[in-house]
Amino acid sequence: MPEIAKAYEASEVEQKWYRFWMEQGYFTPKIDHKKKPFVIIMPPPNVTGELHLGHALTATLEDIMVRWHRMKGEPTLWLPGVDHAGIATQVVVEQKLAKEGVDRHALGREKFVERVWEWVSQSRQSITYQHQRLGASCDWTRERFTLDEGPCLAVRTAFVRLYNKGLIYRGERIINWCPRCQTAISDLEVQHKDITGNLYYLRYPLAEGDGFVTVATTRPETYLGDTAVAVNPEDGRFKGLIGQKVALPIIGRVIPIIADSAVDTAFGTGAVKITPAHDPVDFEISERQGLAVINILNPDATMNEQAGPYAGLDRFACRERVLADFEKAGLLEKIEPHSHSVGHCDRCQTTIEPEVSQQWFVRVVPLAEVAIKAVDEGRIAIIPERFTKVYLNWMENIRDWCISRQLWWGHRIPVWYCNKCGKPTVSVDEPSTCSHCGWADIVQDADVLDTWFSSALWPHSTLGWPEDTDDLDYFYPTSVMETGYDILFFWVARMIMMGLEDTGDIPFDTVYLHGLIRDEKGEKMSKMRGNVLSPTDAIGEYGTDALRFGVTTGTSPGNDINLGRHRLEAGRNFANKLWNAARFVFGSLEAEPIEGQALAELTAERPEALEDRWVLSRLRRLVLEVDRLMRDYQFGEAERQIHDFFWGEFCDWYIEMAKIRLSQPTSSPLPVLAVVLETTLRLLHPFMPFITEELWQGLKQRLPEGSLDSTSIMIAPYPVADAKAIDPEAEQVMDSVIEIIRCIRNARAEHKVAAGKWIEARVYADNLRLAIASQSQAIETLAKARPLAVLSRDQRQAEGEKALVMVLKEAEVVLPWAGMVDLEAERQRLEREIGASEAEIARLGERLKDAAFVSKAPAEVVDKERGKLQACKDKFKRLRQELTQLS
Ligand SMILES: [Zn+2]
Numbered sequence: 001m002p003e004i005a006k007a008y009e010a011s012e013v014e015q016k017w018y019r020f021w022m023e024q025g026y027f028t029p030k031i032d033h034k035k036k037p038f039v040i041i042m043p044p045p046n047v048t049g050e051l052h053l054g055h056a057l058t059a060t061l062e063d064i065m066v067r068w069h070r071m072k073g074e075p076t077l078w079l080p081g082v083d084h085a086g087i088a089t090q091v092v093v094e095q096k097l098a099k100e101g102v103d104r105h106a107l108g109r110e111k112f113v114e115r116v117w118e119w120v121s122q123s124r125q126s127i128t129y130q131h132q133r134l135g136a137s138c139d140w141t142r143e144r145f146t147l148d149e150g151p152c153l154a155v156r157t158a159f160v161r162l163y164n165k166g167l168i169y170r171g172e173r174i175i176n177w178c179p180r181c182q183t184a185i186s187d188l189e190v191q192h193k194d195i196t197g198n199l200y201y202l203r204y205p206l207a208e209g210d211g212f213v214t215v216a217t218t219r220p221e222t223y224l225g226d227t228a229v230a231v232n233p234e235d236g237r238f239k240g241l242i243g244q245k246v247a248l249p250i251i252g253r254v255i256p257i258i259a260d261s262a263v264d265t266a267f268g269t270g271a272v273k274i275t276p277a278h279d280p281v282d283f284e285i286s287e288r289q290g291l292a293v294i295n296i297l298n299p300d301a302t303m304n305e306q307a308g309p310y311a312g313l314d315r316f317a318c319r320e321r322v323l324a325d326f327e328k329a330g331l332l333e334k335i336e337p338h339s340h341s342v343g344h345c346d347r348c349q350t351t352i353e354p355e356v357s358q359q360w361f362v363r364v365v366p367l368a369e370v371a372i373k374a375v376d377e378g379r380i381a382i383i384p385e386r387f388t389k390v391y392l393n394w395m396e397n398i399r400d401w402c403i404s405r406q407l408w409w410g411h412r413i414p415v416w417y418c419n420k421c422g423k424p425t426v427s428v429d430e431p432s433t434c435s436h437c438g439w440a441d442i443v444q445d446a447d448v449l450d451t452w453f454s455s456a457l458w459p460h461s462t463l464g465w466p467e468d469t470d471d472l473d474y475f476y477p478t479s480v481m482e483t484g485y486d487i488l489f490f491w492v493a494r495m496i497m498m499g500l501e502d503t504g505d506i507p508f509d510t511v512y513l514h515g516l517i518r519d520e521k522g523e524k525m526s527k528m529r530g531n532v533l534s535p536t537d538a539i540g541e542y543g544t545d546a547l548r549f550g551v552t553t554g555t556s557p558g559n560d561i562n563l564g565r566h567r568l569e570a571g572r573n574f575a576n577k578l579w580n581a582a583r584f585v586f587g588s589l590e591a592e593p594i595e596g597q598a599l600a601e602l603t604a605e606r607p608e609a610l611e612d613r614w615v616l617s618r619l620r621r622l623v624l625e626v627d628r629l630m631r632d633y634q635f636g637e638a639e640r641q642i643h644d645f646f647w648g649e650f651c652d653w654y655i656e657m658a659k660i661r662l663s664q665p666t667s668s669p670l671p672v673l674a675v676v677l678e679t680t681l682r683l684l685h686p687f688m689p690f691i692t693e694e695l696w697q698g699l700k701q702r703l704p705e706g707s708l709d710s711t712s713i714m715i716a717p718y719p720v721a722d723a724k725a726i727d728p729e730a731e732q733v734m735d736s737v738i739e740i741i742r743c744i745r746n747a748r749a750e751h752k753v754a755a756g757k758w759i760e761a762r763v764y765a766d767n768l769r770l771a772i773a774s775q776s777q778a779i780e781t782l783a784k785a786r787p788l789a790v791l792s793r794d795q796r797q798a799e800g801e802k803a804l805v806m807v808l809k810e811a812e813v814v815l816p817w818a819g820m821v822d823l824e825a826e827r828q829r830l831e832r833e834i835g836a837s838e839a840e841i842a843r844l845g846e847r848l849k850d851a852a853f854v855s856k857a858p859a860e861v862v863d864k865e866r867g868k869l870q871a872c873k874d875k876f877k878r879l880r881q882e883l884t885q886l887s
């Protein structure tokens with residue numbers, strides 16, 4: 001039999017078992033129409049490279065669910081994939097090329113895309129490898145990339161269907177424009193930063209007669225695109241001005257003063273400039289009011305010919321010039337400091353320009369209505385539940401979705417324009433002629449689709465839609481969509497809309513949202529702060545199971561996680577604890593192998609020894625509780641309870657008691673040791689898959705042939721328990737025995753009794769006396785208490801003996817001072833401590849009498865002082881009592 005190593009070597013064990021699982025094909029489910037499958041489609045990480053801790057959390061949570069369901073015997077599919085991540089990838093490759101001194105325009109579209117593919121294939125391998133290091137038990141035979149043939153067909157099909165239904169249109173709308181990337185970007189790709197800028201008050205002279213209207217703006221250069229000034233119709237200050245006109249300074253364009261109830265009377269002067277081409281609210285007003293829309297910018301954010309004398313200037317240089325010219329003309333009324341939020345491109349940090357632009361849009365309201373209904377009717381549950389309201393609120397206020405991007409990397413828009421009639425041909429397959437006039441000279445739209453368009457189809461496109469595949473038939477709708485709460489709208493909501501639209505069915509029945517990982521102080525992790533911890537480094541240092549334990553234990557859905565190194569250390573310590581406990585059991589089994597039937601008998605009959613009954617009862621309670629928590633998606637709590645049982649009850653108490661029995665010819669604790677270890681390993685497997693497999697296989701080798709008939713823990717059944725098998729009587733007695741041992745240990749520690757010294761103890765009890773007495777040996781050994789007597793309470797005499805008396809729930813413990821300490825020295829020690837307590841009580845009392853302190857200090861500080869005073873008084877009382885007992 002291979003000997004078990006002294007210490008756990010995570011990296012060797014992990015690679016060995018991952019390879020074994022792959023070779024055995026455990027990750028690929030068998031389609032069984034008699035069983036309902038459990039399915040998770042993995043949120044595809046961006047192909048841009050290294051995984052971060054958020055990915056590790058995603059992979060761990062999904063693997064927990066997947067391994068749990070697989071062990072419950074359900075056909076389980078976890079489908080992995082990678083996202084081509086349009087703009088993110090394009091920018092990374094552009095930056096790479098820039099280092100070589102190459103510009104993508106010089107390279108040309110085709111060559112550039114080739115370079116991206118080269119880079120993508122390396123990056124994909126690294127992502128797969130990192131997921132495998134994390135222990136992810138996903139079905140690699142079904143791995144998908146958003147640019148694979150299947151997902152591409154799905155994208156074109158979905159586009160054409162929506163277009164034919166009138167749900168996709170091309171039009172002019174306000175979008176977020178990045179002047180550096182020179183593309184529209186989604187709201188998600190805009191980072192809002194609070195900027196301390198200025199609010200500029202500009203005077204627009206009336207076109208006729210004297211006077212002017214003052215408007216306030218943070219972007220004075222946009223006045224060049226103004227097509228109206230608006231006031232609120234309820235605002236008495238401007239009643240007479242509505243219907244008049246102003247002339248824009250310098251360029252002289254005459255624009256009307258209009259009334260619109262969208263105007264906020266509290267902003268600036270109450271009269272606002274309307275720049276429809278560069279502000280979303282203004283654009284809406286312009287649509288309502290029929291105003292002209294004047295775009296003043298070139299794609300690179302220099303001013304275009306609409307800017308008259310400012311044409312050709314960069315937008316910020318133009319701002320300075322405009323301000324100087326207004327000032328010269330006496331039209332700059334005042335400048336106020338003003339902090340406001342400014343959008344920046346997530347990829348390149350350039351200031352975003354809201355800009356009207358000709359783009360493709362999805363008309364989302366009809367799609368949203370169906371998606372709202374699915375959640376409203378409870379067909380899709382969102383966990384934690386509080387996000388349901390957030391989802392519904394967003395969906396009810398949803399705006400049309402801009403899906404075209406001026407990029408080269410992504411799904412080309414399946415639209416071809418005719419060079420004769422100009423009309424678009426929208427087609428799944430590449431057409432050879434115009435569908436309107438039959439002309440052969442047609443050109444495909446140069447744009448690609450927003451990455452989120454293909455992501456929105458992910459649950460059904462990965463399973464084969466639009467083809468009618470076996471996978472789609474069996475695995476769709478999927479079970480759980482697990483992802484971060486930060487992409488609820490951008491992704492989850494859109495998957496619900498598109499899934500329902502394309503397949504007529506929900507894409508998943510449960511949405512599980514996890515929180516964000518922050519550093520131990522609760523700060524966001526970022527390269528700039530230097531507090532980033534990479535999963536690969538963490539795995540190298542602590543082991544995968546420790547990392548998985550660290551990111552999930554004690555966490556709950558939707559809440560952020562502060563991940564300090566102490567959490568990873570706790571994970572590693574737990575792995576070592578498992579290892580050492582198993583080594584003890586293995587060693588004992590090697591010394592004294594258990595017989596063939598011993599394990600089977602154990603499940604059939606109730607063991608005699610109280611601690612056996614107790615630990616099995618506690619284990620069953622744990623199994624029931626874990627089942628309840630897992631069903632309730634409280635994985636972090638389930639894991640915490642398994643940890644606490646294993647460490648706090650099995651290792652600290654049961655194994656310690658078993659050691660006493662192993663040295664004696666009484667009934668052997670080995671079958672129970674084996675059963676509890678084996679069951680706990682299976683309970684823990686979804687959370688810490690590697691060490692549990694290693695130890696389970698080690699245990700299997702040391703048990704009688706056929707005791708464990710599965711070839712791997714990952715396909716062994718998940719533990720179940722019967723509530724009827726709980727043994728409350730054994731639990732009550734053992735609780736009491738543990739309490740007695742603890743209280744003697746505490747007394748020894750407090751009175752500084754040498755570790756090797758035996759002290760006399762008497763335990764008085766009523767109902768539980770005989771049961772406690774049966775555990776005398778354990779109490780003696782574990783509390784180092786000898787002689788020990790367990791007596792009934794009526795034998796307790798109020799003799800004048802000097803002893804420490806402790807009253808517990810079910811028993812009273814009496815420790816004669818003489819057997820424990822040097823009486824005189826202890827008396828002096830107690831007196832000293834009483835003196836110190838008195839002084840502290842006096843000090844705190846004075847402080848709390850001080851009216852100035854009590855009224856001025858924060859309430860929690862005062863409360864803390866009151867708590868300290870109470871604790872001091874309690875201690876004082878106890879010390880006095882002990883002194884009386886001593887005298
Ligand atoms: Zn950018």
Ligand SMILES: [Zn+2]
Pocket residue numbers: 418419420421422423434435436437438439
């Ligand atoms: Zn045509």
